[in-house]
Amino acid sequence: MSLKIAFVGVGNMASAIIGGLRASGYAGESIVGSSINVEDHKNLEQRFGIRMYEDNQDAVAQADVVFLCVKPNMLQSVVEGFADAVRDDQLYVSVAAGIEINALEKWLVKPVAVVRSMPNTPALVGSGMSGLIANSRTTDEQKAWVADAFDSFGSHVWVDNEAHMHTVTALSGSAPAYFFRVLEVMIEAGMAQGLDEATSRKLSTYAMKGAAAMVTTLDDDIAQLRRNITSPNGTTQAALETLEQQGIEALVTAAVDACAKRSKELGEEFASK
Structure with a gap:
């Protein structure tokens, strides 16, 4: 499905999405953007081969798909500012954290297809993970297009219950x-034992990168991967026992719960406005 795409707000996340679309073969002339930061327009046009506008309405009016990439606290006023250009055959994709679909539908006024997304910053290097949920007006064809768009800079999952977007935020977004x-702590620990910062950083980061690659590439159970490098009474066992003694399970669970709780609170704050 070859569509005209508009990006309202072209910061880091929008740039990651545009970069993924362009790398996957999407034509620059099929993409437009709008931003109040006029000084950035020339660089964005040269970087991506797209057309930039200062007025959001100019970009939205010509689009089949509109990505909403502005800060959450600005989104309502931005959408209301271009509301006259909204058409009921358009698809709107929001990357604004905490803004629920019913709020977007209210601000857009017309009965349009809406997808709420929660991408994360590794999208900037083509390794993003995004949670997605669509409203009832979004067709299967539109959902497939959105999935392909987000896969162009990483991968995605769909959720059916919007409440689960708080968990998506906790497990992926944040x-x-x-x-x-x-990594900061590991690097500091290595330096405390005498390594220089560059060496400690490389050892720690490549260990994390390799572990993630094994989990995403191999079919092995994660617990089995852990056991494979944990020799009885060996070095890894000593480290893992210390992590358990220090309460790693309770600590990580509490962090995830706190993130999801704050995501829910922010959603309620935006919904009440």
């Missing part, structure tokens, strides 16, 4: 920060 924090 989760890269958890791993960055773990």
Whole structure:
């Protein structure tokens, strides 16, 4: 399905999506963007081969699919600003965290197809993971198109219950920060034992990268992968026993629960406006 695509707001996440679409073969002339940051327009046009507009309405009016990539606290005013250009045959895809579908439907006014997404920052390097949920007006063909779009810079999962988007946020949207924090601690621990920062960083990050690659590439159970490198009374066992003694399960579970809880609170705050 060859469609005209508009991006309202062209920051890092929109750039990742546009980059993925262009890399997958989507033509630059089929993509337009709008942003109040006029000083960035020339660079974006040269980088992606797209057309940029200052007025959101100019971009939205010509699109079949509109990606809403502005900050959550600005989204309502931005949508209301181009509402006159909304057509009921359009598909709207939101990447604004915490904004629920019913709020988007209300702001868009017309009965349009809406997909709410929760991508994450690894999309910037083609390794993103996105959670998706669609409203009842979204056709199977539109859902397939959206899935392909998000797969162009990583992968995706669909959820059927919008409440599960809070869990998506906790397990994927915010989760890269958890791993960055773990890496910071590991790197510091290596340096405390005498390694220079560059060496400690490379050892730690490639271990994490390799572990993730094994989990996503192999069919083995994760627990079995762990057992495969845990020799009885060996070095790995000593480390894992310490993690268990320090309460890794309770700690990680509490972090995920806190993230999901805050996501729900933010959603309620936006919905009440």
